[in-house]
Amino acid sequence: xxxxxxxxAAAATAMVAGAAMAQPPQQSPEERAAAFDxxxxxxxxxxxxxxxxxxxxxxxxxRADQVFDRRxxxxxxSIDKAEFTxxxxxxxxxxxxxxxx
Numbered sequence: 001x002x003x004x005x006x007x008x009a010a011a012a013t014a015m016v017a018g019a020a021m022a023q024p025p026q027q028s029p030e031e032r033a034a035a036f037d038x039x040x041x042x043x044x045x046x047x048x049x050x051x052x053x054x055x056x057x058x059x060x061x062x063r064a065d066q067v068f069d070r071r072x073x074x075x076x077x078s079i080d081k082a083e084f085t086x087x088x089x090x091x092x093x094x095x096x097x098x099x100x101x
Contacts, residue, residue: 032085046078055084 027035039047039055047055052071053064060067073083 029085029087033081036081036084046080047084048078052079
């Protein structure tokens with residue numbers, strides 16, 4: 001019985017640790033603003049989809065379009081600094097990419 005409990009506890013710990021490691025690191029508002037400025041290659045105050053993709057962690061590359069669409073709150077086809085730095089989207093894309101569905 002003790003071995004079963006220990007195995008179950010070890011498995012639960014491994015699952016929680018794996019999920020925590022899959023999350024991108026959280027950025028401060030200042031870090032998100034700096035990431036936006038760096039990604040805005042043409043300095044027009046908004047990010048195109050190509051500019052936005054440069055801000056994503058590699059683990060989100062396959063979902064770049066989906067992440068972009070979620071961040072583009074006003075659906076104008078670009079992401080302005082307010083959309084990029086808004087909390088709760090990411091885990092990031094920029095401000096952290098949103099958690100996968």
